[in-house]
Amino acid sequence: MKQLARWRQFGGWWTRYAHDARSTKCEMTFSVFVPDGATAAPTLYYLSGLTCTDENFVHKAGAARQASSRGVALVVPDTSPRGNGLAGEDDAYDFGTGAGFYVDALQEPWASAGYKMESYVATELRDLVDGLEGVDADNAGLTGHSMGGHGALTLAFKYPDRYASVSALAPICNPTRCPWGVKAFEGYLGSVDAGEDHDACKLVAKHETGRFDSILVDQGAEDQFLVGDIDQLRPESFRAACDKAGQNLNLRYHPGFDHSYFFISTFIDDHVDFAADRLLNNNNKKHAAS
Numbered sequence: 088m089k090q091l092a093r094w095r096q097f098g099g100w101w102t103r104y105a106h107d108a109r110s111t112k113c114e115m116t117f118s119v120f121v122p123d124g125a126t127a128a129p130t131l132y133y134l135s136g137l138t139c140t141d142e143n144f145v146h147k148a149g150a151a152r153q154a155s156s157r158g159v160a161l162v163v164p165d166t167s168p169r170g171n172g173l174a175g176e177d178d179a180y181d182f183g184t185g186a187g188f189y190v191d192a193l194q195e196p197w198a199s200a201g202y203k204m205e206s207y208v209a210t211e212l213r214d215l216v217d218g219l220e221g222v223d224a225d226n227a228g229l230t231g232h233s234m235g236g237h238g239a240l241t242l243a244f245k246y247p248d249r250y251a252s253v254s255a256l257a258p259i260c261n262p263t264r265c266p267w268g269v270k271a272f273e274g275y276l277g278s279v280d281a282g283e284d285h286d287a288c289k290l291v292a293k294h295e296t297g298r299f300d301s302i303l304v305d306q307g308a309e310d311q312f313l314v315g316d317i318d319q320l321r322p323e324s325f326r327a328a329c330d331k332a333g334q335n336l337n338l339r340y341h342p343g344f345d346h347s348y349f350f351i352s353t354f355i356d357d358h359v360d361f362a363a364d365r366l367l368n369n370n371n372k373k374h375a376a377s
């Protein structure tokens with residue numbers, strides 16, 4: 088693993104790393120924020136949306152202010168493999184590069200070309216984070232935006248033993264029923280049906296799925312992907328699925344806000360707090376028990 092850059096912000100340090108990744112078969116970058124003085128800070132993963140690298144969030148969200156004040160580390164991965172030279176991978180903003188959808192592709196050529204972002208985030212990156220100073224990789228939560236909100240919700244349901252908290256900003260809640268998700272699942276998995284195992288609305292209904300005391304979802308009421316002719320996000324489907332499954336959900340609509348980082352930067356502190364309230368508590372419990 089090599090260090091690409093290091094910046095001081097608020098009460099802590101960002102470090103940007105590159106490493107040769109097994110699951111994605113290429114060099115991957117990610118960024119980590121560690122608050123000053125942390126010895127075992129809980130880890131909040133932020134999963135980004137379509138077209139993003141790890142840098143969009145680091146530069147635009149301003150999350151380090153609250154993360155340093157709460158003593159939470161932030162881990163920000165990229166959104167897909169890059170540069171594996173696959174024909175067509177750069178042709179569209181919503182498939183291929185920048186659009187890994189947090190699934191392990193089953194369909195060729197994507198499966199052999201490292202489109203394995205589920206394994207990358209949930210296992211390979213987690214193991215790397217375990218080796219970093221100041222952070223506790225075993226005390227982790229997830230949040231994310233849009234495609235990354237879908238990643239946060241679905242990985243939390245699929246790996247409840249790895250994540251003790253989950254929230255999301257304008258997540259793609261029901262990808263088997265929206266154009267972005269249908270395109271991704273047909274392309275990476277071979278069918279929309281195969282995507283049911285990566286759809287938050289379907290996963291919350293499964294009884295072996297993890298349950299969380301609450302899930303926070305923020306949504307801009309003027310989000311261009313919500314209020315257009317085509318609803319890519321479908322938060323009301325997630326509300327209905329959570330109600331049916333007995334999963335507590337705090338879904339908040341914010342008038343005037345769109346899908347952008349202006350929305351994310353306004354509400355990100357609440358997501359850091361939401362994770363901190365759960366993970367610091369979790370941490371205390373763990374230490375009290377030992």
Ligand SMILES: N[C@@H](CCC(=O)N[C@@H](CS)C(=O)NCC(=O)O)C(=O)O
Binds near residue numbers: 136137138139147234
């Ligand atoms: N480029 C796409 C939209 C892509 C988009 O909105 N991406 C969001 C995540 S879904 C984002 O965070 N973009 C990067 C940024 O705003 O910095 C379009 O024009 O329809």
